Amino acid sequence: MRPRRFGTAELLLLLSILILVVVVAIPILLIFWNAFVVEGKPDFLRALALLKEPDTLEALKNSLVIAGGTTVLSTIIGVFFAWLVSRTDLPYKGTMKVLFLVPFMLPSFIGALAWKILLSPRGGHINRLLMDLFHLEDPVFNIMSLGGIIAVETMYLFPFVFIQVSGALERMDPTLEEAARISGAGLFTITRRITLPLMMPSILAGALLVALYSLAHFGVPAILGTERNIFIIPTKIYEKIYASGGNFEAIRTGTMLSSILVLSAAAILYVQSLVLSSGRFQVISGKSMRPMVLKLRGLKWPLLILSVVYIALTVVLPTATIFLVGTLKTYGLAFKLENMTLDNFTYILFKWELTRDAIWNSFYLSLCAAAVTMLIGTLISYVLVKTKIRGKFLLEFLGVLPFSVPGTVIALGVILMWSGRFGVNLYNTAWIIFVAYIARYMAFALKSTSAALEQVHDSLEEAARACGATKWQAMKDVVLPLIKPGMVAAFFLIFLPALRELTTSVLLYGPHTRTIGVAIYTLNEDGETVYAAALAAIALVIIMLGQVLIKRVTRAKIESA
Amino acid sequence: MATVTLSHVTKRFGGVTAVRDLDLEIRDGECFSLLGPSGCGKTTTLRMLAGFEDLDEGEIRVGDRVFSNSAQRYYLPPEKRDFGMVFQAFAVWPHLNIFDNVAFPLQIKGLSRADIQEKTRRALADTGLLKVQHAFPGELSGGEKQRIALARAIAINPQVMLLDEPLSNLDPKLREEMRFEIKDLQRRLGFTIVFVTHDQAEAMAISDRMLVMRDGVLQQVGSPIDIYEQPASRFVFSFIGLSNFLPVETREGATFVQGAPEAGPLAIVRPEHLREAPWTLACRPTHVDLQAEGGLRGIVVRRVYLGEVVEYRVRVGPHELRIQKGARDQVFEEGATVGLTFRQYLGYPEG
């Protein structure tokens, strides 16, 4: 259009930047400010001294060990199962593929709760069973350990690697392997010299996601580690903030640790972007020919059984445990019908204010956060994708920023910003959680809505204008209907994770603003194992229903489009 | 001796017969094309040759060695067949540089370091890639990637080269050039080529002999000029170039167009092998002459100027013919009545 100094596009850009600055940038800046600026002057030494304290050092070490262990283990398991499902003649491949994704849908801290019930050294059911059976003195498994945390996190994080690698294996151009075959290479050589190197970017992408997630994760280490004084950075931050009651030094330690978290996350994302953009590995094919499949022969059924057992152990067992424990009248009773009741569930759902509030809060907060984030995300995406003004790069940067910021850090930043500093005090209200959710999930909304907007080629809008529509009419008639599925996807992409999350709200909740995750966690901390399990069971049901609903809705939308 | 023999080869996928009872002999050192529309079975045939697919029936031999035999369930795996193969999407490995790509088959064979160096260099020199041997495929164009694929295939000095639509992903100019390069390579190194394509011009330009396939069935085998001048069936005629088909009837020595008696008789002779009264006249757009008077009468429905030629659509009764004349020949207006004379034509049984 003819050059104009200040029009609607510029206004939108400014508005978008303003929103992101307020919601995302300032909280994060405050973290760094609080960590490194003492009485108005930058003081790195003071901050670093905090690091040298034994307990913070220990937390750092544990974080690295756990993240490292989880990543390595998840990668091995993820690659193995991905290869099994995509490149062998394993029976019931299709079903197995779906089953391997189920761990993704379970909140890992609920899994941790179940495993604590089963494998805690003193009271764990499986331990007790084995001790009784084999007349042992000491428990066989101790899940409340570094190893235990690694194991549980792996169970629920390996799908990151699995998805990336199985997708890449299936989409890989089969002629790349056929060319190796005709050149004289057998299967082993082909896998070693061709397939694996080409898969490396996907493997790395998945592994880095696992590392990112594990570093930032609160729930599993909190449930399995805190009691035993095993802390990682997010749980250490929590401990500092809560144990100290908000004292200055503690908050500084918290922000210092947060800064480390942010920097490591940013480093991981940077490495990932390098790996993905190397460009050499464009191996996706257009033609749909079947890739080379290994005949398992004798190993077919054993491997299938192994896979099923794995799923049973990591999914079915914990879920069953949660449901069963939730029905016990008192914890510790044997699992006999006379000891079980459904009263716990009705109590939690309808009678107990604490849990009723938690459920309501979670729904309410997630719905609102999802709706608002989706709308803001759409606006910002529009500016990013469809306008051609200078200064967009700033918006892009701000949009990607929260992606690398762990939930704990966002919570802390939001506390710093909205606890009276700028005249607004949202602390202990639901609003503070709301604001934190928006910051946390903005990146998801941006990704989903930008993808949808990019699908709407400019020519579709221009065609409308050539037919007589003004720019706004073209947006209403053409763009909006076409990005609706993307917007709906963004909504659900935020709603479900927000509903079940723990990491962010655990630092922000007040007496009346618990979320489901927080309620489960605090019930467990208070020793109310049965109620914690019952609420967890209800949460699982809600999540499952939610997934099914989403599938129905998105499939319906795809079919009608 | 690298004669490739296919005997009674059949391949089925589920309920579909992709290749039906194919008998074929490809002579040592010749460039042989498999030509046909997509889905006709040519790629399946090539893949059976390569060993990527087994056979439901039949046998494949190279020289005296049996490579595939369905009755005995014997299949020599692809990695042991010592073929060179070039794929449509090049299949060049992006994580290896050009030298390593080309050296790969030699390394697998376990040759000495010196041998590998020498043979790889030679293959690179033959395909003009010596200068870029340290580059990675991602930095190169489509044509250069195709050369890498060629170099890798000739590195082991194979007796037989299999090429699966290797030029379809290149732009037209490059396609022509690469055709000549492949032919030159063959002349120099003496291997047999089995070439799959759907482009009839390409098949005719490159082959010593070729076959035309349709729905898994062999339609015709022969040299390009034989197939062009004497297509064995209506399908081959239409596939090999632009065509006109006119259903006609010969009775009492006079031939008329079916459904257009008013157009007058055609001054042609019914080919001897056709006994029946109705048959199909087949001719090329360039083999029909137009004149104002006389000939078979028709109406010019369209006239399109295409630069070097002018193309007419002429309606004769319910049929429409495509006729091409030089730009300098007499011009006829749309709507005018014209007379058609058929300089060259073939006849096929009706239906």
Add this chain to the structure above:
Amino acid sequence: MGRVSVESVAKAYGPKRVLQDLSLAVEDGECFTLLGPSGCGKTVLLRLVAGFEAPDAGEIHIGGRLVSGRGTHTPPEARNLGVVFQDYAVWPHLTVSANTAYPLKFRTDEAPQRAAAVQGVLDQVGLGALGERYPSQLSGGQQQRVALARALVAHPEVLLLDEPLSNLDANLREEMRFEIKDLQRHHGATILYVTHDQEVALALSDRIGIQDQTGRLRQVGTPREVFDQPADLEVFRFLGVTSFVDLTFDGEQALIAGTPIDLRPEGPRPGTGAAVGGFRPMEAELVSEGGVPGIVKRVALLGAVVDFRVEVGGRELRIQQETSEVMAGSGLPKEGQPCGVRFHRLRTFAAAALTGEA
């Protein structure tokens, strides 16, 4: 009525000047094609006429009204145009009928008239029975027809087409060419067509404008004029396949590689410097006796024609002859065989203009 006039229009993107001082006029009811290689700016010009972008300088008039220039810019929705895009731009969330009817929303037609108009134009493009389908259920060619129908339904004065046929296969392209021509005749619309495909340009246009890589219009004329009487070597080389031989003159006698030829090359001789003669593949033939001596480098049977690469006087020439002629004569020559070349037509150009040729 539907006259489009572009006067001294310029457009730059940052430092890149795509169009400079470009002027052209499309007469009412004419089918005008802008032909040029990719990146030459033809699509930019189309977008300027459509109003999606504004020229940096110059004026554009449609139907006698000023739409761009002199400080004004009429937005696309007010220009009463029909536009067909290269990727069809058919809206996936609307049915075929709804797509086609969209332009009528902005006219004050009554509903029954609207429905009738939509059905009418759909019948014209052969989609009469598919009104309730969605674009995803249609083939590429059918989607293109929807785009055409939508562009025509409101009887625009001018129809703009941006390479609408490039995504279709050869057979379909031919068919659609005829349809576009018929539709134009029926509606009497002025067409501005943009493409890099010469065949389409020659077949479809009343006049063609040849645009070179720098965006300049090198020649405007009827297909025959542009093909047969190219304004310069660039235009000649752009259309079809061309070959060149070095020409020398002895008075009025023309010689190639020292051999006198019967033919009189067309066009004025260059004042200074060497001359070359340009010809197209079918404008020369191989002869067994006489002719200019040469060596056959390549022989390729391409079906109806045989394609020869022949070296004459240090240059490689491309000659094509009808297969039946060749077979009726001395048959296919062998590569490396000496031969004679007889030329039927040569156009004179300055050899200096050839620099840059491979």
